[in-house]
Amino acid sequence: NAGVTQTPKFQVLKTGQSMTLQCAQDMNHNSMYWYRQDPGMGLRLIYYSASEGTTDKGEVPNGYNVSRLNKREFSLRLESAAPSQTSVYFCASSEFGVVYGYTFGSGTRLTVV
Amino acid sequence: RKEVEQDPGPFNVPEGATVAFNCTYSNSASQSFFWYRQDCRKEPKLLMSVYSSGNEDGRFTAQLNRASQYISLLIRDSKLSDSATYLCVVNRHNAGNMLTFGGGTRLMVKP
Numbered sequence: 001n002a003g004v005t006q007t008p009k010f011q012v013l014k015t016g017q018s019m020t021l022q023c024a025q026d027m028n029h030n031s032m033y034w035y036r037q038d039p040g041m042g043l044r045l046i047y048y049s050a051s052e053g054t055t056d057k058g059e060v061p062n063g064y065n066v067s068r069l070n071k072r073e074f075s076l077r078l079e080s081a082a083p084s085q086t087s088v089y090f091c092a093s094s095e096f097g098v099v100y101g102y103t104f105g106s107g108t109r110l111t112v113v
Numbered sequence: 114r115k116e117v118e119q120d121p122g123p124f125n126v127p128e129g130a131t132v133a134f135n136c137t138y139s140n141s142a143s144q145s146f147f148w149y150r151q152d153c154r155k156e157p158k159l160l161m162s163v164y165s166s167g168n169e170d171g172r173f174t175a176q177l178n179r180a181s182q183y184i185s186l187l188i189r190d191s192k193l194s195d196s197a198t199y200l201c202v203v204n205r206h207n208a209g210n211m212l213t214f215g216g217g218t219r220l221m222v223k224p
Contacts, residue, residue, distance in 0.1 A: 104156035
């Protein structure tokens with residue numbers, strides 16, 4: 001049982017480059033989320049998808065786009081990377097209602113130079 | 114005011130000690146509460162849910178005080194392996210499937 005799988009685990013981008021972070025879950029969860037975590041800032045929500053076919057902005061959506069490809073997959077795209085987007089990105093999923101909390105992927109460490 | 118506030122620590126304790134963390138939350142309508150554990154450079158993992166009557170899981174005890182809007186986590190007989198950051202997590206009322214994470218309390222257990 002893989003849970004939540006994120007790819008890639010590490011990435012270095014040059015300013016202005018684009019990339020897509022992939023996330024897939026095999027727990028049949030309805031809701032999926034993208035967070036970033038920076039030192040001293042805690043976890044901040046970028047975008048979320050409450051159910052297949054819907055996406056909504058979180059606290060820090062600027063510079064990002066998302067796609068809920070199907071129930072399993074939720075991708076995060078950086079169209080033109082900036083050094084301020086250097087961070088650790090976590091994908092998470094949950095049943096609707098979060099009775100059992102979130103399950104997180106192992107993260108993507110992104111550096112933009 | 115932050116929705117969920119925690120003392121960032123670090124709490125430095127010797128092995129075998131008992132340590133307690135508190136967390137306050139601002140939304141009195143919140144209904145779901147959790148403690149997560151995050152090891153350095155790893156993802157957060159669910160440690161335990163927090164129930165109204167309080168609950169225990171081995172050496173860990175969680176308490177909820179709705180009147181004062183705080184949650185606590187007590188760790189007894191601390192182990193070196195308990196060293197981590199502990200995140201207090203609360204759901205957002207009127208956003209049923211959204212959780213708000215505190216900034217975390219760092220615990221370091223020393224030999």
